[in-house]
Amino acid sequence: MDRGGGVVSATAIFVVVAIGTVVLIGWQLDVGVFKALLPPFVAMNPATAVALILSALSLEALRNLASPRARIRGRVTAVAVTLIGALKLIGLIAHWSSGIDAILFGSRLEAAAPFPNRMAPNTAAGLFLAGVSLFLLHGRRWLRLAQGLAFLTGLISLTALAGYAYGLQALYGVSTHIPMALQTAFALFLLSLGMLAVRSNEGLMRPLTAPGPGGATARRLLPSAALAALLIGWLRLLGQRRGLYREEVGVALIVVGAIALFSALIWWNARAIERAEAARADAEQALRKSEGFLESIVENLPSMVFVKDAEDLRFVRFNRAGEELMGITREELLGKSDRDLFPPEQADFFIATDREVLRGREAVEIPQEAIRTRHGERLLHTRKVPVYDENGNPRYLLGISEDITARRRAEEEVQHFFDLSLDMLCIAGFDGYFKRLNPAWVRTLGFSVEHLLAKPFIESVHPEDRPATLEEATKLSEGVQTISFLNRYGCSDGSYRWFLWNATADLPRQRIYAAARDVTDRKRSEEEIETLNRELQKRVQELAALNRELEAFSYSVSHDLRAPLRHITGFAEMLAKHGAGTLDEKGNRLLGTISDSAKQMGRLVDDLLVFSRMGRSAMTSEAVALRALVEDVRRELEVSGEAKGVTWAFNGLPRVHGDPRMLRMVLTNLLSNAVKYTAPRKDPRVEIGSFVESGETVIFVRDNGVGFDPRYAHKLFGVFQRLHSAEEFEGTGIGLANVRRIIDRHGGRTWAEGTVGAGATFYFSLPEAPEVFS
Amino acid sequence: MMVQLRKILLVEDSRNDAELALEALAEHRVANEIVHLRDGEQALDYLYGCGRFAGRSNDKPACVLLDLKMPKVDGLEVLRRMKGDERLASIPVVVLTSSREENDLVESYKLGVNAYVVKPVEFRSFLEAVRQLGAFWAVINEIPEGSLPDGPR
Numbered sequence: 016m017d018r019g020g021g022v023v024s025a026t027a028i029f030v031v032v033a034i035g036t037v038v039l040i041g042w043q044l045d046v047g048v049f050k051a052l053l054p055p056f057v058a059m060n061p062a063t064a065v066a067l068i069l070s071a072l073s074l075e076a077l078r079n080l081a082s083p084r085a086r087i088r089g090r091v092t093a094v095a096v097t098l099i100g101a102l103k104l105i106g107l108i109a110h111w112s113s114g115i116d117a118i119l120f121g122s123r124l125e126a127a128a129p130f131p132n133r134m135a136p137n138t139a140a141g142l143f144l145a146g147v148s149l150f151l152l153h154g155r156r157w158l159r160l161a162q163g164l165a166f167l168t169g170l171i172s173l174t175a176l177a178g179y180a181y182g183l184q185a186l187y188g189v190s191t192h193i194p195m196a197l198q199t200a201f202a203l204f205l206l207s208l209g210m211l212a213v214r215s216n217e218g219l220m221r222p223l224t225a226p227g228p229g230g231a232t233a234r235r236l237l238p239s240a241a242l243a244a245l246l247i248g249w250l251r252l253l254g255q256r257r258g259l260y261r262e263e264v265g266v267a268l269i270v271v272g273a274i275a276l277f278s279a280l281i282w283w284n285a286r287a288i289e290r291a292e293a294a295r296a297d298a299e300q301a302l303r304k305s306e307g308f309l310e311s312i313v314e315n316l317p318s319m320v321f322v323k324d325a326e327d328l329r330f331v332r333f334n335r336a337g338e339e340l341m342g343i344t345r346e347e348l349l350g351k352s353d354r355d356l357f358p359p360e361q362a363d364f365f366i367a368t369d370r371e372v373l374r375g376r377e378a379v380e381i382p383q384e385a386i387r388t389r390h391g392e393r394l395l396h397t398r399k400v401p402v403y404d405e406n407g408n409p410r411y412l413l414g415i416s417e418d419i420t421a422r423r424r425a426e427e428e429v430q431h432f433f434d435l436s437l438d439m440l441c442i443a444g445f446d447g448y449f450k451r452l453n454p455a456w457v458r459t460l461g462f463s464v465e466h467l468l469a470k471p472f473i474e475s476v477h478p479e480d481r482p483a484t485l486e487e488a489t490k491l492s493e494g495v496q497t498i499s500f501l502n503r504y505g506c507s508d509g510s511y512r513w514f515l516w517n518a519t520a521d522l523p524r525q526r527i528y529a530a531a532r533d534v535t536d537r538k539r540s541e542e543e544i545e546t547l548n549r550e551l552q553k554r555v556q557e558l559a560a561l562n563r564e565l566e567a568f569s570y571s572v573s574h575d576l577r578a579p580l581r582h583i584t585g586f587a588e589m590l591a592k593h594g595a596g597t598l599d600e601k602g603n604r605l606l607g608t609i610s611d612s613a614k615q616m617g618r619l620v621d622d623l624l625v626f627s628r629m630g631r632s633a634m635t636s637e638a639v640a641l642r643a644l645v646e647d648v649r650r651e652l653e654v655s656g657e658a659k660g661v662t663w664a665f666n667g668l669p670r671v672h673g674d675p676r677m678l679r680m681v682l683t684n685l686l687s688n689a690v691k692y693t694a695p696r697k698d699p700r701v702e703i704g705s706f707v708e709s710g711e712t713v714i715f716v717r718d719n720g721v722g723f724d725p726r727y728a729h730k731l732f733g734v735f736q737r738l739h740s741a742e743e744f745e746g747t748g749i750g751l752a753n754v755r756r757i758i759d760r761h762g763g764r765t766w767a768e769g770t771v772g773a774g775a776t777f778y779f780s781l782p783e784a785p786e787v788f789s
Numbered sequence: 790m791m792v793q794l795r796k797i798l799l800v801e802d803s804r805n806d807a808e809l810a811l812e813a814l815a816e817h818r819v820a821n822e823i824v825h826l827r828d829g830e831q832a833l834d835y836l837y838g839c840g841r842f843a844g845r846s847n848d849k850p851a852c853v854l855l856d857l858k859m860p861k862v863d864g865l866e867v868l869r870r871m872k873g874d875e876r877l878a879s880i881p882v883v884v885l886t887s888s889r890e891e892n893d894l895v896e897s898y899k900l901g902v903n904a905y906v907v908k909p910v911e912f913r914s915f916l917e918a919v920r921q922l923g924a925f926w927a928v929i930n931e932i933p934e935g936s937l938p939d940g941p942r
Contacts, residue, residue, distance in 0.1 A: 574858050574887045577908070581887070582805040585912035589812060614911060624889060 020212035020224065024078060027209025028071045034059075034202045035068035042120045052197055059196035060134040061119040066099040066142045067202050073149040074206065077213045086153055093149035100143025103134050107192070135188065135195040141171040141203045148210055158218035162211060166219075169207030175200035177245065181252050228288050235284055243276045319416040325401070325409040328352050328369050340418055342389030357387060372399040373409045383419065394420045439514065439531040445492055447471040450526070459533050461507030477503035477511050491520040491527050501534070513538045562631065569627050576620050583613040622749040625680075626734065629756050634674045641668040641714065644675070645703050648682045658690045664702040671712055671781045677757045684750040685716040685777050691744055692720030692775065711763065711780040719774040728767050754779065794821040795851040800832040800867065801825065801885070802859040809912065810854065810885070813919035821851055829862025833870060836877055852881040854922070857888055857897075865896055872901040883922055 038059045041049025050058035069092045076089025099115060106113040116134035117124055124132040145168045151161030175195040178186025188194030195203075215224045223233045251269045254260055260268065313320050313332075319340045322332035329352045333345040341348075343356075353362040364384075372379045381397040395416040402411040433440055433453045442451040449472050452464050460467070460475070467475065476484045480502035487500050497518035503511040518529035587610045591603065598606070645668060652658040671678075686701065693699035702717040723731070723738045730736045732755040737748040755765045758779045769775030797819070801807040807825050814823060826832045832853070834840035853871070857864035864884060871877040881903040886893065889907055897905050906918050 577887045578803060578806065581908055581912070581915070582803075582809070585809040585812075585915065586805070588912040589809075617911075621889070 020215035021078070023212035024074060024209040027205040027212070028075050028078075030205050031067050031071040031074075031202045031209070034198050035064040035071070038064040038198060039119075042123060045123065057135075057194055057196050058132055059199050060116045060124070060132055060138070062099060062103075062116040063134050063138050063142065063196070063199055065119070066096050066146075067199070067206065069099075070096045070142070070145050070149055070206055071209075073146075073153075074209050074213060077149070077152055077210075080153075090150055090153050093146050093153065095146070096142055097146030097150065100139045100141070100146055103139035104136070104143055107136050107139065130193065133193050135199070136192050137171055137175060137187070137189055138195045138199050138203070141168050141195075141199075144168045144171070145203065145206055145210070152210060152214060158214065162214075162219040165207050165210035169204055169211070172200045172203035172207060176204060177248070180245065180249060228291055231291065232284055232288060235287060236280060239280055240277070243280060244273075247272045247276060316415075317417075319395070319414075319418070321414045321416075322402070323352075323369065323412040323414070325373055325411055328366055328412065331411065337416075340388060340393065340395075340416070341386075361387065368399060369412050373401050373412060376401055376409070383423070393418055394423050436530075439533070441529050441531075443472055443527040443529065445520075445525040445527070447473060447488075459506070459512060460504060475504050477505065479503075487516075487518075488527070491518055492522070492525075494520065494522060497529070504531075565627070566631065569624055572620065572624065577617060580613045580617045580620070584610050584617075587613070619747050619749075622747045622753075626749050626753050626756065629677070629680075629753055629760075634677065634760060636672055637675065638670050639673055639675045639678055640670050641678075641705070644679055644682055645686070648679065648686050651683070652687060652690055657687060658701075660699060661690055661693065662698065662700045664700070664704075666702075666704045668703065668705055668714070669712060671714075673761050673781060674757075677760070681754050681757050681779065682716075684754050685779075688750065688777070689716050689718035689720065689775075691746070692722075692739075693718045695721060707783070708780075710783050712783060713778055713780045715776050715778045717774065717776040722769040722771050722773050722775050723767075724771050725769060728769065731767050732765055751777075795848060796822045796824050798832065798835065798850045798853040799823055799825045800827075800829065800853060800859070800864065801856045802828055803856070806856070806908070809915065810919065813912075813916045816916055817920040824850070828859045829864060829867040832867050833862060836871065849880060852883060852903075852922075854883050854885050857884060857886040857893055865893070865900065868897060868900045868902060 037049050039061055040046070041051075041058070042061050042064075047058075073089045073092040073096065076085040076092070079085040102113040102115040105111070106115070116132075144164045148161045148164035148168065151157040151164070154161075172195075175187035176197075178184060178188075178194075179197050179200065184194055187197075187200065211220055214220065222229055223237070224230055247269055250272070251265045254268070255262060255265045313334050316334060317336055319337035320332070320334040321330055321337055323329060324331050329350055330348050331350075333348050337348075338344055348356070353365040356362070357365065368379060368381065378398055378400040381395075381399070384395050384397055385392055386395055396419045397414055397416040400413045400415075401409045402413050404410040436453055436455055439455045439459060440453040441449055441456070443449050448470075449468050452467055454464075456462070456467060457464060462475075473481055473484060473488075483500075484502050487497055491497055497516055500516040500518070502514055502516070504514050505511055512533050512535045514531040515534045516529055516531045518527055520527045587606050591598070591606050594602070642665065645665060649658065649663055686703075689701045690699070693701065696719060698719075700719045703714070704717075705712055705714045707713070721739075727738055731738065732751045734749055734752040736752070737746060739746075751765075754777075758765045758781070762782045763780040765777075765779045767775060767777045797814070799807060799810055801810060811823060811825070824835065826835055831841065832855070835842045835845065836850075838845045853867075855864045855867060864886070868882055868884070871880065871882060878901070882901075883904040883906060884893075884897050884902050885906050885908060887908050894905055904922065906922065909915050909918070
């Protein structure tokens with residue numbers, strides 16, 4: 016029952032009850048106005064009034080269909096009304112008086128002028144129809160009939176009303192019987208309206224109350240057409256009665272008037288429909304627009320969106336992201352179900368979830384599902400949501416899926432590194448507990464992950480390292496990064512291992528991310544190196560002490576060993592002078608030999624001292640112009656007369672780095688050697704040159720002297736190693752040893768080539784880049 | 790009357806070396822009286838007129854020939870004392886030594902030695918060195934009079 020219907024029926028009930036009550040009061044108190052309104056009009060029969068009140072009550076009961084008691088009440092009253100009408104009608108047909116309309120106020124009815132008051136036949140028919148209609152209205156099945164009867168009731172009363180309006184008794188009276196009272200006609204009309212309104216959403220009334228344009232047209236046209244018809248009829252009669260025109264003209268006028276009036280009505284109605292249509296079209300367009308808007312959102316979402324029919328779970332909607340993800344066009348997909356697209360067990364799973372969502376009437380989250388696509392298997396995060404129709408029944412299943420394959424793969428990759436890492440990786444909370452540990456922890460400490468997660472991490476730290484560790488954790492929680500922090504962690508076997516930490520914190524998430532390296536072995540070797548270093552330091556000190564002793568020794572040698580030699584030569588000479596003339600030739604020769612031997616020994620001592628000093632003395636490193644140095648040495652040799660008639664050749668002598676004093680000694684040695692061993696030649700020749708070879712400057716001294724046996728080349732640079740006798744060539748056998756020692760200290764090499772009688776070449780090399788000499 | 794030549798001090802612990810030095814000086818006809826002292830202690834006693842030399846007249850030697858390596862007080866110590874005492878600092882000191890160690894040479898020059906002679910093994914070279922010294926220090930160099938410290942008399 017809609018709101019309008021409710022108002023109509025309520026009004027009808029109230030007015031009908033009021034009319035009936037007033038009439039009964041009128042009869043009781045004999046008030047004419049109450050009974051018949053105006054004097055010429057007939058009064059309403061009290062039985063009619065009672066029947067009307069009863070029908071109003073039945074109608075009232077209809078307004079509350081859900082209550083069983085109201086339904087019984089409504090039906091009983093409806094039967095009563097039907098009986099009242101039926102008894103009267105039967106009486107009229109059978110010319111038998113049931114007396115139903117004479118039970119109440121019998122005497123006063125008889126006294127009514129101009130003839131006794133009785134219920135009019137048309138009133139009886141109306142009440143009968145109304146009673147049947149009301150009874151049927153309480154049921155389910157005969158609604159249309161009931162409404163038709165109600166309409167018929169309305170027509171009966173309307174005829175009477177029209178009669179009153181046009182002043183034609185024929186319309187409200189039936190032959191010679193008493194006519195229907197005006198109030199009765201009015202009440203019956205209202206009652207029929209109320210009956211039609213009370214279940215106006217159903218049956219024959221449905222088209223009239225429907226929300227569409229049909230209903231609207233009916234609601235507009237019906238009352239206005241009725242009123243228009245009444246009005247035209249009334250006007251025609253009025254004109255005719257006043258003698259304005261004859262009956263034929265009246266008919267013509269009524270036709271024309273009806274045409275005009277109905278044309279106007281139809282035009283008005285058409286315009287209303289037209290406007291409603293336009294408004295509907297606008298609304299439709301707006302809807303289409305908003306649908307297009309939604310459509311474009313759905314189409315361009317990065318996630319796959321699909322919609323399935325709730326009935327058969329076939330796809331009815333699919334977006335572009337879905338096409339791309341699945342590698343399937345919507346033409347291929349729409350109208351199909353999961354069974355057409357996926358392997359059976361997968362399809363079963365999807366369908367089972369879908370059904371669950373539709374049954375459970377709430378969204379379901381599937382955090383990870385593998386799905387076979389034309390691009391291979393993908394991982395999806397899917398949310399499924401039921402969509403309802405206007406009656407609240409599931410209509411569609413909406414699915415939104417995000418492709419998480421790449422994210423999951425990246426996570427897996429990180430996970431692999433996490434698992435493989437040789438270093439300990441962990442995530443700890445500011446609450447002091449580990450949250451996540453990689454397998455390296457288990458390998459290193461021997462504890463299970465569960466064991467380590469179960470207690471605050473500080474308990475695993477060596478007691479001595481706990482204060483420093485807590486301090487470091489506090490700094491981390493203040494946003495300071497940890498770099499190379501050392502502490503010890505306890506192992507399951509009771510030992511401790513040294514960990515070197517790097518860590519950073521995520522302050523909002525209250526998490527510490529840390530990596531630790533087991534440096535126990537490194538620390539051990541560091542300690543070993545430390546010990547070795549200390550030992551080495553001791554050795555160095557011992558060596559230095561030894562060196563000092565050696566120095567003292569060589570000092571003694573230089574002083575004490577030379578003194579007796581000096582004495583030998585000195586006294587031998589004094590003896591020679593003293594014994595001049597008394598010593599014979601042999602005596603002089605013996606003295607000379609003593610003196611020479613002592614001198615030779617003096618040279619040996621001196622050279623040895625130089626050699627030993629070479630190994631100990633401090634070295635400088637500076638740029639040395641080899642060319643100038645060689646020239647200098649040559650000049651010295653020439654001045655001393657050693658290098659007589661030697662042809663010199665110098666080429667490509669570069670600048671080198673070294674100790675100039677030592678290098679001078681090297682060149683002096685090599686050049687004087689060359690001069691010495693070329694002396695027997697007629698055309699002695701000494702060539703000095705250089706070349707660069709694999710990062711070294713190689714300097715060579717080549718002569719055309721007596722040469723040497725290459726088999727003994729390796730002996731040349733040893734101390735006291737000589738390839739010639741002292742009688743052949745003078746020398747102590749220390750010069751080349753000195754050369755080697757000096758070049759060694761410069762980081763270079765020394766070697767020689769030669770053949771007997773075909774000269775010799777002595778080489779030494781110096782590193783190109785200056786080294787730091789000790 | 791003949792000019793009284795001032796004495797030359799020879800501080801040398803080796804009897805042989807002393808004899809060779811004296812021979813060399815004689816060879817070159819150095820006429821000064823040579824005072825041979827056997828170690829650094831004697832040298833200092835002599836210079837300061839104490840110990841064995843208490844009461845010695847305070848004439849200053851023409852020069853001091855000083856060996857370095859000696860018992861008791863070594864040559865460098867004697868040199869340090871002499872050059873550190875302004876009354877003795879003006880006496881020329883010639884270090885006559887077998888030592889070829891650079892340290893000795895450097896140290897001697899630091900202390901203000903006037904000459905440093907390494908005794909050669911060859912006697913002839915030694916003679917030559919002495920000759921030059923004698924000519925230079927004993928004859929040419931004059932030392933101001935009366936500057937020797939007074940020893941206890």
